[in-house]
Amino acid sequence: MAALVMVRAAVYLALGPGLILDDWTAAGNREFLGILSIADQTRLMSRPLEWLTYTVVYGVGGNSPVVLFLEVTLLNLVAVTALLLLLRRYFSPTTAWIVCAAWVLVPNHNAMTVWAANTQSLVAFTLLAAGVVALSRGSRVAAALLLGLSVLGYQVTIVPAFAAVALVGTRFMPLTPEAAPPARKLEMRDRLLIGVPVLLCVAWTAIEPTYPFRLATRRPWRFLNGHFAEGLFSQSVPPAVVVLCGIAAVAGVIAAIELYRRGERARNGGPTLVLVGIGVIVVGSFGSLLTPVQPFGMIDRLYAISSVGAVMVWVGIAKMLFSRRAVVGLAFALLWAGICLYGQAVSLASWSQAGDDVVALMGFLDESGVDPSAALVVGPEAVRHNNVVGIVSPHAPDNALWLHRDEMTGSLRIAKTPEEFVVQTDGEILITWPD
Structure with missing residues (x-):
């Protein structure tokens, strides 16, 4: 491990x-x-x-x-x-x-x-x-x-x-x-x-x-999408792929319920794992009820516990298939693992690129020739990589600027959207960052 x-x-x-x-x-x-x-x-x-x-x-x-x-x-x-x-x-x-x-x-x-x-x-x-x-x-x-x-x-x-x-x-x-x-x-x-x-x-x-207590998940399918479809790929995929993943998961859950009802209740069997996994997802979804969620990206920090339940569901489905036809179960497991490996590559690259963005931005500001003491506003919008962003207001872009300069000089605001890329206080200087 x-x-x-x-x-x-x-x-x-x-x-x-x-x-x-x-x-x-x-x-x-x-x-x-x-x-x-x-x-x-x-x-x-x-x-x-x-x-x-x-x-x-x-x-x-x-x-x-x-x-x-x-x-x-x-x-x-x-x-x-x-x-x-x-x-x-x-x-x-x-x-x-x-x-x-x-x-x-x-x-x-x-x-x-x-x-x-x-x-x-x-x-x-x-x-x-x-x-x-x-x-x-x-x-x-x-x-x-x-x-x-x-x-x-x-x-x-x-x-x-x-x-x-x-x-x-x-x-x-x-x-x-x-x-x-x-x-x-x-x-x-x-x-x-x-x-x-x-x-x-x-x-x-x-x-x-x-965070204030409020039910924020008005689109629960995003939460499910993050566990059974796009969350496996770490990026948006064609709707047909989402549907296929959803069909596989739903069919597996239905089969598990029916098999469990018929008496297939071995502790380490597929039906039991699927049902236990659903329970873990339910109790682990609390954080996602309080914060608007996306299927992948930085928000998956809320999937700490529910992701374990989703994995149990997938493993349970593979076990059910394997117990009936080993070749089919093995093929399913390998396909799922391959998708996850692809998703890992996409996700890790997204996080790395987001970190590189900040370094590149600091270099760009150095080359821009602006007064170091100026109040800078960078836009037109924050750069995102599959819902991962390296720097954006209000998450202390000043600190990034000061650490880069090794002194508390100037200020920096990063516009989230083009609508925020405007002068909000006197003296701010708008700087367009061409990626």
């Missing part, structure tokens, strides 16, 4: 990592305001573990894209290990390894794999997985601590944490016979003792929420 993570990391290192969006905020704050100001006080109140994660990650990595990416890769190794340990509590070693390998391969959560500004998601994911393992072992204190901390790191873990408290140790989540039994059975009193601290952590995040 580590080899897969390292191969993916080697590809991105070869392409060239760069600083992306919030990286500039954190790196600039470290340089000009000090390590304890890397993340602002709002984050300290709403997501204290995120504040700590940023402080450590950028405190060590500074504004070095390579060092930051190596830190991200290390955290990915820990996260995959935690996921493997969790899956081993409920599935056979082979099934657990296949699901983990497929999760590393699929590109629909690559914000977690390359972006230092999303390390809070990685840490929260790891703590959640470790918390569920602790629950399954009957370790009440450890479970409450780990699940609570995961919520304080990233709110996408809220629903999964409560689902785990309610379901782990019940007939709905039975351990595999090979797993070590829990030290003690979780009674209702135990679940309350674990759930109350988690609830208090949720309440803490609501005092000064990072």
